[in-house]
Amino acid sequence: MGKRLLLVDDEPLNLELLGELLQDAGYDTEAVANGEAAWQLLQQHGEQYAAVLLDQMMPGISGFELLRRMKANPHLAFLPVIMQTAVGAAASVQEGLSSGAFYYLTKPFSRDMLLAVVAAATVHWDRHQYFRELASQQMGALQFLQQAEFSFRTLQEARHVASLLAKTSPEPEKVATGLFELIVNAIEHGNLGVSFEEKTRLQQQEQWEQELERRLSDPQLGQRKVRLSMQRDAQALSFEVRDEGDGFDWQQFLAREPGQLLASHGRGIMIARRLSFDELEYRERGNVVRAVSYLPAASAGQGGSQ
CATH class of the missing domain: 3.40.50.2300 (Response regulator)
Structure with a gap:
């Protein structure tokens, strides 16, 4: 079915x-x-x-x-x-x-x-x-993690990292969903240099998956890494996603125009901003994004006391 x-x-x-x-x-x-x-x-x-x-x-x-x-x-x-x-x-x-x-x-x-x-x-x-199911697994010790850094290349690696780091949050499936959306953009549009228009065309031609694999196998583009760091303080969890790409015009993806919502993709940043995080800020030339999830008082006190 x-x-x-x-x-x-x-x-x-x-x-x-x-x-x-x-x-x-x-x-x-x-x-x-x-x-x-x-x-x-x-x-x-x-x-x-x-x-x-x-x-x-x-x-x-x-x-x-x-x-x-x-x-x-x-x-x-x-x-x-x-x-x-x-x-x-x-x-x-x-x-x-x-x-x-x-x-x-x-x-x-x-x-x-x-x-x-x-x-x-x-x-x-x-x-x-997927992230909701992973969040149901007991990994309580991650609630006490204060900071962490990861680097990775592929979407499969990103999925593992996002699901792991999300367990530092009281709402892991919510954070994991938004965090993975940001990482997908960093890999596809940042490190691999796929434009919005290119992805649209490739999807229409049913060649998107093949092109993604081809770029990941490229001796130059495929070696680029995304770096993800996490920091906890008494009030919030902060995540920074940094790619090695040339940057992009990120403003248009924070609040899409009505006509842009008619496309088949391009909503990840907006979903992360509206459903997953309390703050979302792009920096530098658009290849760095900082996402913040506020902690409830009880959770913040638990993590901040370590």
Whole structure:
């Protein structure tokens, strides 16, 4: 059985079309016709879904209101929501962004765009679930770690480091998800020099994974490393991610413009800033980022006394 998706739309034809396209692509879908029914399902069985496709304009509980409720619920906050909106509705996209939507589909949409956006959303959910599972493992001694430094090259190595360091936090799956997003950017766009436009094109041509491996095998690019440091004080955990790339225009990725949310990727920094960390600051030419997670008083006192 494929990943399970919740489809929410008050138009039966839209639900039928979405269901057919997604089921043909291997997804398992469940459809409801209003926000009230969707909210009941999410409260009872939210953990079984990998993403929610949500029409923004519905009677009763609107798509925006349902999204706000999800983001306010700690068990649903990281569940990806794909909002459906009309072409040219920039103001609606902005409202959805403010409410926590990171994925958008403009009607009418193509099959390829639908599958690309759904795939991007479920990849982020898979990452969060992976780190959530690791966080359940008992590694209590890491709560007393005061500082640490790591260097690594690949995404697999990064996944190990992010999951380990996240266990220094009282909310490990939350920190791990955001930290890994920052590291992915450092490896792909920093050390390996892949531009946003290049990744878009490679994904459309289904050549992204091959190109990533090719660059990791390059005798120069592939030897670049990401350096990650962690520091604990009485108030917060601070993480610094530094890559060896040429830097990038990071400002545009901190708060995406409505039109940029229609792409199939490019949301990692925004997700880290809005869902994982209390502070996020890029430095130098964009190849250094500092992320801060505040500690609750009890946890801060425990770590700071060592």
